[in-house]
Amino acid sequence: MDQFYGIFLYVISLLTMGGIYAILALGLNIQWGFTGLFNAGIAGFFAIGAYVSALLTTAPSLRHLGGYELPYIVSFAVAMAVSGIIAWGVGKVCLKLRADYLAIATIGIAEIFRLILKNETWATNGPRGVSMIPKPFESLPEPWNQLAFLGLILATVVAIYFLLETARRSPWGRVMTAIRENEKSAMAAGKDIEKFRMEAFVVGCMLMALAGAFIAHYLKFIGPNATDPMTSTFLVWVMLVVGGSANNKGAILGAFLMWAIWSASEILTSRLPDELAIRTAYIRIFLIGLALQIFLQKFPKGIFPEVRPKPERREVVTESNASR
Amino acid sequence: MSVLELDAVVGGYGDTQILHGVSMKVDPGEIVVIIGPNGAGKSTAMKAVFGLLNLSDGKVSLDGEDITNMPPEQVVRHGVCYVPQTSNIFPSLTVEENLEMGAFVREDDFRPRLLELYEVFPPLAEKRKQAAGTLSGGQRQMVAMAKAMMLEPKILLLDEPTAGLSPKYRGEIFSIVKTVNATGTPILMVEQNAKQALKIANRGYVLVDGKNKYQGSGQDLLDDPEVAEMFLGGGAAA
């Protein structure tokens, strides 16, 4: 029975983390999948969300800035706003250039943010991180607190999914696709490409901050290692590419699937002797990188390929018929 | 035997078909001009020779050898040189380096050929050490043609060599085309300035909607009232 309960709790944690990653993957999907923007600094925006929300909600502490004890709704909103503003700044510099520049700049932003976390110890407690972060529903008895938190995450994922699907089918979404596919003709149609890209980039980064806030409260702790480019940025990319870029269902599926694989493989390797366990951890990273390469080359559409909003497709068909 | 022959070529980019059965040929020593309205597939027909688009039907042959759908880098090795309409030089390389690049596939010493071409294009000899990007439009066009001629090609393809040039340079380019041709290289050329081009051409083809519409000697086409009305208009057709 105990074992069964343990598995039950593990599945809940798996789904919770999967859900948080699904938010990240949806955020990246707006940027990469729908607009073709390369964000290599997901970890940075994620950490911004985590730290801002953590510092605004924790009880007073001598180790770090804080003691505001604000309600979650406020801290989440502020976390997303801060991330959005920073994204706007980065976008202002890079969005008129090709995607490569944005990739370099976002990786830079993540690095800068990591430097701040490490150096401004008065605010962030440096490498030791922020602990004792409050968690929604933690006053409920076990396992209801876990279940309630999971419910909150899943509800958020579903809400974001429906919002994004609505946006995708709207004229806004179709302009995005047009920009991604053929920048010149979209420009010729009088669309302000930079503005559309900026919107996608900012919204995506705000979602990443939201996911960061969730993880800070879920783990009740956040340290500068959360911005390690490996865990967040790279995993999210793999999730989206495997699940299917430009498909919101694919992003969600990819997040849960890859997180399950990632987490299960960690359990497997952790049973190995110490020295071996440390080394095999690198094999996991290697294999997940290889998975990304294989999907990019052999299955670039992912598990769920992109589905175009209907009306546009019909236009395309009639056009090419006419030209024949 | 014709140097180059297109036989009922069909093709385009991706799903969009542009050529719906184009046939033409270039015989040794000829200047052949392709004219027609915008979007008729003139440049596309030329790119079809050079392996720059997918041909779903028809045949392209060079000296009787089938080169249909051969990739461009191979077509070059078979002795076809192509001068695109825009970005046809390496701007940061010097004039001489541009010509040297033109000879990239040559295994032998390209120096004698270089000196020959400097005689055909005297302004280039003068500016050999200058970055090609700093030259005037007409001189850039000379670099582009000289670069293509480095290989002593079996045939030279020119895509609108006078596009964007002032009338003064236009005349100069046409006379260079004649000079190059006089050295024995047949030329297939797409031109917007149909009247001037037909004057120096042995033969011409008029393409409309990706199909052959008229063909004949340069003079015949110039004299044909229908062609004149539709495509020659007031001289420099837009």
Next chain:
Amino acid sequence: MIEFLNFYLIPGLVLGSIYALGAIGITLTFSILRFANFAHGETMLLGVYITWSLVQFSGLHPLVVLPVAAMLTVLAVLVIDRAFYKPFRTSPTIMVVIASFGMMLMVRSVVQFFWGVQLKGMTPGIQRPMVFFDSLRISPKHVTIIGATLVLMLAVHYLLSRTKIGKAMRAMSDSPELAKLTGIDTEKVIRMTWIVGGALATAAGVFLAIDTHIDTNMGFKMLLPMFAAAILGGIGRPFGAVAGGLIIGVVEEISSYPWIGTEPLLNPGYKAGVAFAIMIAMLLWRPSGLFKGKVF
């Protein structure tokens, strides 16, 4: 003043030389293959660890085994290009950027797996600095690094301006499409680009290892300064990248000099941010860099 030279300017030039060598590879791949190679730092990392193993195995000085290590690293890079980048030659370049992003982690995890993550030293012992004019102190390793960098730069200059393949590299950087139409063997040019970039990255990494130490994050830490140097100099301008590398190296070091009062002007913890700040400033005001590079 002498303290400024000894502890800020000379270390800045050394660091700058290292950035410069790395940035040449970045700028060449960016302009010839048309993509930002995120795995370039890890190429450097791989080169360093191969060198370390050769040094352990042979007992020779790192600079002696460097050519062999560079060859092995280049071989690895060519295999990576063949397996992971070549399939995307005709795809939108962003696909290769993602592939290189994945490579970054794959190469690093391979290094971590085989060599472990503990700090290592390239050259044992501490060298006594050479003293000039009683107080100007230059350590022999710094002289070696700056000297070797100069030699390598001359070699790059010769390659690009005097050899056929070097000119073809410049031609392809001007226009890959025209290079193809001209009959230039673009695959050969690409191979040469990887050879030059990989060899210089190995050299840069080994110089850094000689100057400091070896750890598995050193490649990633170099990535941002190298990109910044390439953008500062202008993409496709190898000597711009050199100038950019030197500027960034020197500015990084002198940013913590106590220019005002006795405190460092910039907390040394933020040194790594200097490159980023310079890069953002360039992207804002002059994306073509100091020497009129390409902007994509």
